[in-house]
Amino acid sequence: MDAESPGRLREVVLQVSACAARVPAVIGFTVLGAGVVAGKGLVGLVSALLPLPSETPGPRDGTGKVRERAKAAQQAARASGLLSRP
Secondary structure, eight states: OOTTHHHHHHHHHHHHHHHHHHHHHHHHHHHHHHHHHHHHHHHHHHHHHSOOTTTSOOOOTTHHHHHHHHHHHHHHHHHHTSSOOO
């Protein structure tokens, strides 16, 4: 063994340990990225199946009035002879 051998060995050990320390972080970021992509896909699928609140029609408050007006128009048409009696 020469005098440089322990220095080289130390450099190699430091580089290997630095790489080993980065591996869990790289794996963690990869898993996190895959989770985000899968989550976005799942949200897209669910949102395609369920209607958004802005797309659903609101309650119709005037349906009773419309029905009353249609009934009154029908009675007026029958009274004038335009509509036959049932």
